[in-house]
Amino acid sequence: MIGLHTADEVRAAEAPLLAAGPEGALMQRAATGLATVCLRLLGRAHGTRVTALVGAGDNGGDALFAGAQLAARGARVTAVLLDPDRAHPAGLARLRRAGGRVAGPDGPTGLDRADLVLDGITGLGGRGGLRPEAAALVVRAAAGPGLMVAVDLPSGVDPDTGAVAGRAFPAQHTVTFGAVKAGLVVGEGRQHAGQVHLVDIGLAGTLPRPRAVRLTDDDVAARLEPPTDADDKYSRGVVGIVAGSATYPGAAVLCTGAALRTRPGLVRYAGTAAAGVRAAWPEAIVTEGRPSDAGRVQAWVVGPGMGTDDGAADVVAEVLATDLPVLLDADALTLVARRPDLVRDRTAPTVLTPHDREFARFGQDVGADRIGAARRLAADLGAVVLLKGAATIVAAPDGPAFVNGTGTPELATAGTGDVLSGIAGALLAAGLPAAEAAATAAHVHGRAGQLAAEGGPLIAGDLVRRLPRTLARLRRGSGAGLGD
Numbered sequence: 001m002i003g004l005h006t007a008d009e010v011r012a013a014e015a016p017l018l019a020a021g022p023e024g025a026l027m028q029r030a031a032t033g034l035a036t037v038c039l040r041l042l043g044r045a046h047g048t049r050v051t052a053l054v055g056a057g058d059n060g061g062d063a064l065f066a067g068a069q070l071a072a073r074g075a076r077v078t079a080v081l082l083d084p085d086r087a088h089p090a091g092l093a094r095l096r097r098a099g100g101r102v103a104g105p106d107g108p109t110g111l112d113r114a115d116l117v118l119d120g121i122t123g124l125g126g127r128g129g130l131r132p133e134a135a136a137l138v139v140r141a142a143a144g145p146g147l148m149v150a151v152d153l154p155s156g157v158d159p160d161t162g163a164v165a166g167r168a169f170p171a172q173h174t175v176t177f178g179a180v181k182a183g184l185v186v187g188e189g190r191q192h193a194g195q196v197h198l199v200d201i202g203l204a205g206t207l208p209r210p211r212a213v214r215l216t217d218d219d220v221a222a223r224l225e226p227p228t229d230a231d232d233k234y235s236r237g238v239v240g241i242v243a244g245s246a247t248y249p250g251a252a253v254l255c256t257g258a259a260l261r262t263r264p265g266l267v268r269y270a271g272t273a274a275a276g277v278r279a280a281w282p283e284a285i286v287t288e289g290r291p292s293d294a295g296r297v298q299a300w301v302v303g304p305g306m307g308t309d310d311g312a313a314d315v316v317a318e319v320l321a322t323d324l325p326v327l328l329d330a331d332a333l334t335l336v337a338r339r340p341d342l343v344r345d346r347t348a349p350t351v352l353t354p355h356d357r358e359f360a361r362f363g364q365d366v367g368a369d370r371i372g373a374a375r376r377l378a379a380d381l382g383a384v385v386l387l388k389g390a391a392t393i394v395a396a397p398d399g400p401a402f403v404n405g406t407g408t409p410e411l412a413t414a415g416t417g418d419v420l421s422g423i424a425g426a427l428l429a430a431g432l433p434a435a436e437a438a439a440t441a442a443h444v445h446g447r448a449g450q451l452a453a454e455g456g457p458l459i460a461g462d463l464v465r466r467l468p469r470t471l472a473r474l475r476r477g478s479g480a481g482l483g484d
């Protein structure tokens with residue numbers, strides 16, 4: 001698991017090391033890590049042109065020391081000082097000694113010819129939207145040819161929430177120190193961070209337990225146990241699906257197919273799309289009747305394409321009255337948003353999987369702090385909330401939030417959410433704790449999307465078809481990095 005930390009947590013973790021160590025030691029580790037990544041990205045230092053944008057804090061110090069290391073190896077480095085009187089003095093001296101040049105924002109910045117631009121304007125100390133002079137420099141840097149590399153985090157991004165007020169540095173790579181900041185992997189921050197490289201500066205022993213995490217492929221593989229000799233079709237979990245309608249069987253077919261392909265022991269379907277489901281998936285056990293007619297299950301998925309009429313409302317209430325784990329998606333969300341007590345009154349786990357518009361039906365817009373929003377709704381309802389998006393969030397009333405790291409914008413197409421519900425339902429039925437089932441499903445869904453997208457634009461059915469290979473790859477193990 002990759003811990004995702006806040007600025008306060010990182011500062012608190014640094015404090016004892018700053019007190020104990022020689023002055024500047026942490027900054028040297030950070031700058032060396034930064035210069036190493038830059039060298040790797042450039043391929044060589046000699047003859048390359050680097051412009052470092054330098055603010056008045058320690059983030060600028062990191063950029064100056066890294067710039068000095070690159071200059072010492074033959075790079076032509078220009079430091080653009082936003083506030084010349086307050087630039088990190090030792091860093092500036094080191095850069096000058098290494099042969100680096102220094103300019104103001106109105107001087108020869110070298111941005112129009114740079115191979116690489118280092119963003120050392122603000123890091124953990126940045127507050128609010130970038131000031132006009134800094135924002136203007138970011139715009140000029142983005143218009144130039146240089147590879148955009150953010151120091152610790154892209155300036156203008158809130159380290160905790162990923163919120164961007166105004167403009168922020170659009171990085172292709174972010175070299176972050178000590179811990180991955182939550183704001184680098186969620187919301188607008190994620191879009192500005194590019195690939196994230198973590199530099200170890202020795203905080204492992206002093207960081208607190210993270211309040212947000214990202215699952216790796218290995219974490220997910222550990223939650224996807226293949227069947228053993230001891231298993232039979234009932235021991236792997238039985239999923240119940242209530243979805244679709246006679247006029248719209250698609251959601252039911254996709255959701256049932258995804259549940260089947262995640263390979264629980266058995267999938268039951270109850271609802272008015274029975275004919276379509278039976279035709280598409282002979283493996284499912286299908287009834288036109290109510291959920292109570294379907295036979296025993298270990299978890300229910302309710303909602304995709306089922307409509308919001310009184311009949312649908314009755315079915316949702318019937319399922320929520322069971323003492324089984326229930327996943328509510330799509331139309332079921334619209335229905336419970338009108339009657340949230342149906343969720344609050346439950347003792348068995350409930351998972352809600354809204355996208356932003358469905359989330360808003362519960363009374364508050366998502367806003368810029370997506371992790372915070374998911375946590376608030378989870379606490380309010382006493383349920384697990386999976387908030388869909390480019391980086392899907394899973395939050396529970398307690399325990400860490402999960403920020404998903406897999407997926408592709410190709411997933412923005414009709415029906416992919418129905419597939420996600422089917423996968424999550426199968427994992428709930430298999431007995432995974434609700435938040436882990438939801439987070440594992442989001443990860444698998446994203447990997448299936450990436451695999452399907454290799455073959456070109458995808459449709460939701462492609463995800464179902466790719467699930468077996470996705471699961472096999474995950475179980476075989478991989479070396480997935482931080483930024484994907």
Ligand SMILES: NC(=O)C1=CN([C@@H]2O[C@H](COP(=O)(O)OP(=O)(O)OC[C@H]3O[C@@H](n4cnc5c(N)ncnc54)[C@H](O)[C@@H]3O)[C@@H](O)[C@H]2O)[C@@H](O)CC1
Nearest residue numbers: 026027056057058059122123124125126127129130131152
């Ligand atoms: N504390 C430590 O020992 C270490 C800190 N490190 C670096 O230090 C950074 C934090 O340094 P600081 O606390 O000095 O803060 P920063 O360097 O992040 O930012 C402070 C400066 O940015 C300016 N600023 C703030 N908001 C602004 C805005 N909206 N627009 C324009 N300018 C703005 C402030 O006036 C101030 O000059 C980390 O992100 C990291 O890069 C690393 O060197 C590792 C060790």
Ligand SMILES: Nc1ncnc2c1ncn2[C@@H]1O[C@H](COP(=O)(O)OP(=O)(O)O)[C@@H](O)[C@H]1O
Nearest residue numbers: 388389390407408409411412414415416417418
């Ligand atoms: N830009 C994007 N990048 C990555 N994933 C996305 C993006 N847009 C949507 N998704 C994912 O696609 C799925 C869409 O689900 P949803 O909106 O419920 O669609 P539907 O209701 O049509 O099935 C979610 O899993 C969401 O996280």
Ligand SMILES: [K+]
Nearest residue numbers: 119122153155
């Ligand atoms: K920065």
